[in-house]
Amino acid sequence: MKFNTKTIHGGQSPDKAFGSVMPPIYQTSTYAQTTPGGHKGYEYSRTHNPTRNALENSFASIENGNYGLAFGSGLAAIDAVIKLLSPGDEVISTNDLYGGTYRLFTKVFEKFNIKFHFVGMENIKHIESCINSKTKLIWVETPTNPMLNIIDIKAVSNIAKKHNILLSVDNTFATPYLQKPLDLGADIVMHSATKYLGGHSDVVMGALVVKDKDLADQLYFIQNASGAVCGPQDSFLVLRGIKTLHVRMQRHCENGLLVATFLESHPMVEKVYWPGLKTHPNYSIAATQMKDFGGMLSFTTKGNNFIEAIKVVERLKVFTLAESLGGVESLAGHPASMTHASIPKQEREKTGVVDSLIRLSVGIEDADDLIADLKQALEG
């Protein structure tokens, strides 16, 4: 099956009870047994649930993996990956990444003696210089949140394989419509399914997909043992969302291009970060690795003034000022005071998260309305 068919049919079959085309929302915590152990494959919904399983099969299919796992949030999915490690192990991570991921790594797992190195992975050499015998995982987010840096997954995978290190890629911004990390050599692909996979800003959820059976078994064990699973209603909603992923992504990319081009030519805009612009420093990797360039972009305003940037986002009317991204509606955020406030100012500025940075999740509305809204907000 090709991707646009997999989003609708991948891993799916009509429900066994009445042939319903969409899986029923099996809103149950437990399953009747005829004798201890005498059940139909389902014992308890933390371990397995048919609606969640249908979604997990879809995750595996669209990412070209063999095993999918759904969690109660993107961070719960990341938490499960780090729990593969032991005290003393080291992780090399992208330095520009979602603030909550940074917080989980530094505030939760460093306490358990896992060491994180945050490096700019646009230059692959930075990774090799951190590798030692304790390095067990490379964590890549690409495009990065919020600077839209692009990391060459294949090149990182070659290094990871050479040193026998696991490679995990956060594919939230790109989605498998744009890039498939497992095909490029990653071991684990992770999503905040809250974003483009769900697509409608109505669910918080996380996903992991792997190819390898042993790795899948370890992760299923953690999923069940730690218990950060999602419910059947949310599983249903994300499964429904995935069925239109390809058409939504196509429009997100078209609108992303129009908005980025408008901002680039606006006299009050200093810099636009969108991987589809030829001026983007990682444009050539993006053009090779990704099918198109997505709907996420960031920009700074001239003068780099914190208060001015806040005024711009307050004036927006079609874009909603809100955390999160990847839904059909356009959202705007001010990373320094919102999504990335948990990263110290000195640290965030090193990666470009300056006071005037504004992040846009360009939705699938009419691009003319989005551009008019940005124009009035910039010009006050």
Ligand code: P1T
């Ligand atoms: O919010 P949650 O579903 O737990 O996912 C965390 C997460 C992980 N990875 C990336 C790249 C993300 O963007 C996120 C969540 N991000 C936001 C809420 C945000 O506004 O950037």
